Amino acid sequence: MNKYEAMFVVKPDLTDENKKNLFDQIGEVIQKHSGKVASANIWAEKRKLTFKMKKCLEGSFYLVNFSIDPKEISEIRHLYNLNENILRVLITNTEK
Secondary structure: OEEEEEEEEEEOOOOOHHHHHHHHHHHHHHHOOOEEEEEEEEEEEEEEEEEEEEOOOEEEEEEEEEEEEEHHHHHHHHHHHHHOOEEEEEEEEEOO
């Protein structure tokens, strides 16, 4: 299993309950694909974006460190892109 870091840009206008559900879903996707979440934190709240993402001018940033089999990365990236509350996701390998 390799170590990865994922940065999520999520819609800033979510309620506290919806944010909690979204953050739980992000972790569940990793765990369902035999991964382990090492840490998950809110990196920034309501930051102004340089350009519009899905009609949003602001976004909240969420940072997740996890380990997972490299074969699963494309599948979890696809699942995150299907979520309408996630504006953008960037997954990078931290072992190199």
